[in-house]
Amino acid sequence: MNLFAEIEADVRAALATLQEQGKLAEGLDTSRLTVEPPRDASHGDMATNAAMVLAKAAGQNKRDLATLLVAELLTSERIEAAEIAGPGFVNLRLDKTLWHGLVPHILATGLNYGDGAGGAKVNVEYVSANPTGPMHVGHARGAVVGDVLARLLEKTGSDVLREYYINDAGSQVDVLAQSALLRMREAQGEAIGDIPEGLYPGDYLVPVGEKLATMELPDAPDAQLQTAKSVALPMMMDMIRDDLAVLGVKHDYFLSEQSLHDDGSVDKSLDELSSKGLIYQGVLEPPKGKEPPPDWEPSPQTLFKSSDFGDDSDRALKKPDGSWTYFAPDIACHFNKVERGYTQMIDVWGADHIGYIKRMQSAVTAITGGKAQLEVKICNLVKLMRGGEPVKMSKRSGSFITLREVVEEVGRDPVRFMMLTRKNDAPLDFDFDVVKEQSRDNPVFYVQYAYARIFSVLRNATEQGVVADDAALAKAPLHTLTHEAELNLIRMLGTYPRMLAAAAQAREPHRVAFYLMELAAAFHALWNLGKEEVNLRFIQEDDAAGTLARLALIRATALTLASGFDVIGVTPQDELR
RNA sequence: GGUCCCGUAGCUCAGUCGGAUAGAGCACCAGAUUCCUAAUCUGGGGGCCGGUGGUUCGAAUCCACCCGGGAUCACCA
Numbered sequence: 001m002n003l004f005a006e007i008e009a010d011v012r013a014a015l016a017t018l019q020e021q022g023k024l025a026e027g028l029d030t031s032r033l034t035v036e037p038p039r040d041a042s043h044g045d046m047a048t049n050a051a052m053v054l055a056k057a058a059g060q061n062k063r064d065l066a067t068l069l070v071a072e073l074l075t076s077e078r079i080e081a082a083e084i085a086g087p088g089f090v091n092l093r094l095d096k097t098l099w100h101g102l103v104p105h106i107l108a109t110g111l112n113y114g115d116g117a118g119g120a121k122v123n124v125e126y127v128s129a130n131p132t133g134p135m136h137v138g139h140a141r142g143a144v145v146g147d148v149l150a151r152l153l154e155k156t157g158s159d160v161l162r163e164y165y166i167n168d169a170g171s172q173v174d175v176l177a178q179s180a181l182l183r184m185r186e187a188q189g190e191a192i193g194d195i196p197e198g199l200y201p202g203d204y205l206v207p208v209g210e211k212l213a214t215m216e217l218p219d220a221p222d223a224q225l226q227t228a229k230s231v232a233l234p235m236m237m238d239m240i241r242d243d244l245a246v247l248g249v250k251h252d253y254f255l256s257e258q259s260l261h262d263d264g265s266v267d268k269s270l271d272e273l274s275s276k277g278l279i280y281q282g283v284l285e286p287p288k289g290k291e292p293p294p295d296w297e298p299s300p301q302t303l304f305k306s307s308d309f310g311d312d313s314d315r316a317l318k319k320p321d322g323s324w325t326y327f328a329p330d331i332a333c334h335f336n337k338v339e340r341g342y343t344q345m346i347d348v349w350g351a352d353h354i355g356y357i358k359r360m361q362s363a364v365t366a367i368t369g370g371k372a373q374l375e376v377k378i379c380n381l382v383k384l385m386r387g388g389e390p391v392k393m394s395k396r397s398g399s400f401i402t403l404r405e406v407v408e409e410v411g412r413d414p415v416r417f418m419m420l421t422r423k424n425d426a427p428l429d430f431d432f433d434v435v436k437e438q439s440r441d442n443p444v445f446y447v448q449y450a451y452a453r454i455f456s457v458l459r460n461a462t463e464q465g466v467v468a469d470d471a472a473l474a475k476a477p478l479h480t481l482t483h484e485a486e487l488n489l490i491r492m493l494g495t496y497p498r499m500l501a502a503a504a505q506a507r508e509p510h511r512v513a514f515y516l517m518e519l520a521a522a523f524h525a526l527w528n529l530g531k532e533e534v535n536l537r538f539i540q541e542d543d544a545a546g547t548l549a550r551l552a553l554i555r556a557t558a559l560t561l562a563s564g565f566d567v568i569g570v571t572p573q574d575e576l577r
Numbered sequence: 578g579g580u581c582c583c584g585u586a587g588c589u590c591a592g593u594c595g596g597a598u599a600g601a602g603c604a605c606c607a608g609a610u611u612c613c614u615a616a617u618c619u620g621g622g623g624g625c626c627g628g629u630g631g632u633u634c635g636a637a638u639c640c641a642c643c644c645g646g647g648a649u650c651a652c653c654a
Contacts, residue, residue, distance in 0.1 A: 031594090032594070032595090033594095034593095034596090037593095038596095038597075039596085039597070039598090040598080043597075047596085047597085049596065052634065052635080056634080062634070085597070086597040086635095087596075087597070087634060087635060088596095088634075089596075089597065130654065170653085170654065171653075171654085172654060284651055284652095285651080286651065298651095301652095311580090312579055312580060312650080313651095316651075316652075319651095319652065320652090325652075326654070351647095351648060351649085352648075354580085354581050354582075354648060354649055354650095355580070355648085355650050356649090357580095358580075358581085378581085378582075380583095380647095380648085381648090421590085422589095422590075423591090425581095425582060425583085426583070426590085427583090427647085438616050439617095440602075440603090440616080440617075440618095441602080442616095443602085445616075446616090449614085449616060449617080452614085452616095453614070453616095453617085456613065456614060457613045458613095459613095464613095498593085499593080502594085503593090505594095506593080508593095510591090511593080514592095514601095517602090518591095518601085521601085524617055524618065525619085527613075527617075528609085528615090528617060528618035529618085530612085530613070531609070531610080531612075531618075532618095532619085534612075537612080537613065538613060539613055576616075
């Protein structure tokens with residue numbers, strides 16, 4: 001139930017009636033019509049811009065049209081008052097029973113409050129980190145943003161597949177295999193000294209080496225490398241899956257790059273583009289904006305005409321020596337998704353891949369003839385802070401901070417929540433000190449506390465002999481909720497479905513976290529009102545009916561919080577210690 | 578040089594599809610504990626929404642140009 005959608009329907013119906021009566025021109029474009037909460041609550045419950053949006057095309061005066069609309073809207077039982085304000089807004093005040101009706105609706109739907117339906121199939125690809133080591137903290141943001149985006153889309157009705165593209169074919173995997181073979185010699189008792197430059201130094205390869213040491217290896221170096229790969233890759237992916245599980249992130253589908261080479265998908269993609277005349281042999285310009293590398297020399301290679309689709313230049317599919325570039329299997333990967341029925345694809349990438357967006361979108365548009373589209377969400381850098389200082393990390397030395405370390409130190413839920421406290425494309429400071437604090441400064445705690453506080457009230461009520469189970473709350477006499485602060489909280493609950501729909505459409509999971517903070521603030525404010533005005537406390541000893549109504553309200557608040565927590569993958573706590 | 582992102586209060590940031598007097602937290606100042614967890618709340622000061630034009634009934638939001646910050650730019654991952 002989305003009250004805003006319902007009232008918008010009423011407004012549209014009123015406009016239609018005006019048209020039937022010949023008071024309003026037909027065939028108007030109503031796409032810009034909105035019904036939204038006014039910035040200032042004193043303006044009413046909702047406001048519509050209908051008159052302003054339609055007046056010009058209808059050839060009517062804004063205020064005249066607004067007057068007609070007001071008269072028509074007032075015939076509805078649901079609308080208590082309607083008046084013209086400002087430049088031509090129509091401010092609406094809803095019958096209070098409409099707001100009150102929201103509470104039992106939320107009590108009945110629970111975690112499903114705000115669910116949408118009928119969305120499309122969407123493929124969300126995220127993380128897709130190289131299978132060469134554990135997840136580090138930089139991966140955490142993309143993991144959370146992708147996971148919450150997937151949850152948000154599911155919540156609003158889409159059929160979502162969470163995909164992980166395994167880059168198991170590039171030279172980084174050869175390096176992995178070489179590193180593992182070195183660890184194998186170590187496991188066999190050889191003194192290997194420092195790990196040479198260019199190999200992966202991390203301890204996490206020790207178990208891989210130990211496993212290799214127990215095996216019979218072929219003699220040929222190439223064959224040894226293949227064996228090392230086949231052992232190391234699954235172990236790396238298991239480690240990555242475990243790391244992601246620690247964060248509560250799971251994928252439905254893992255697509256191997258190597259498999260795209262093996263089954264001819266890469267060739268097939270190239271053929272597809274070739275048949276559209278978008279492949280040619282050519283020479284690329286030297287890299288701009290910096291000194292060309294000393295070994296730069298122009299040489300012909302296989303190129304894709306991505307500049308036909310808005311990219312800055314054409315892009316290489318094959319290196320001059322004829323081997324594939326990274327771009328080619330990436331195209332195959334997305335073509336593969338399309339062939340599996342996904343015409344809506346969303347990729348979540350790190351900020352270092354910004355320059356890659358256009359060519360990938362160009363390729364998707366080209367290979368599908370525009371039938372499928374790829375959206376790319378960029379996750380900017382995370383800066384770890386401790387004691388007011390940035391935490392140093394060096395991937396080269398292998399001493400980077402792992403995702404697991406961070407989660408083990410501060411907990412899964414705080415990590416998830418903090419990753420959503422900024423727009424995904426803005427840099428984010430992750431401050432260990434703040435995340436572990438129990439105060440207003442810590443948004444995770446603040447929101448959790450609101451939830452726990454509600455349960456504390458409900459426990460207290462029960463102790464005082466109030467029967468506040470679901471059946472009792474469902475029958476609460478909500479008309480006793482008349483105070484502005486109480487109605488404000490209900491209105492806030494009412495915007496939840498609207499917020500979800502907007503966040504999903506904009507692909508902006510952070511809005512859910514911000515909403516939860518606002519809702520928590522509205523609740524804390526009401527709670528504290530009870531200090532100054534004793535008759536606003538939730539539990540009133542001499543007013544059983546009023547108490548029940550307020551408990552119903554805060555129970556609905558808790559359920560809405562829980563629903564939002566569910567979307568961002570955080571577990572609500574009944575009690576904080 | 579190209580491309581993308583960013584520029585909003587002293588600091589960190591929200592700002593919904595273009596809506597009314599631009600918001601929150603921190604910091605600062607002044608308050609609220611016999612009472613559902615003061616782990617919280619209330620009030621106050623603080624703004625050229627980077628700049629200039631444009632579109633519009635209306636612009637922090639859209640467009641153009643400029644200024645400042647960041648990322649990225651053969652191949653490589």
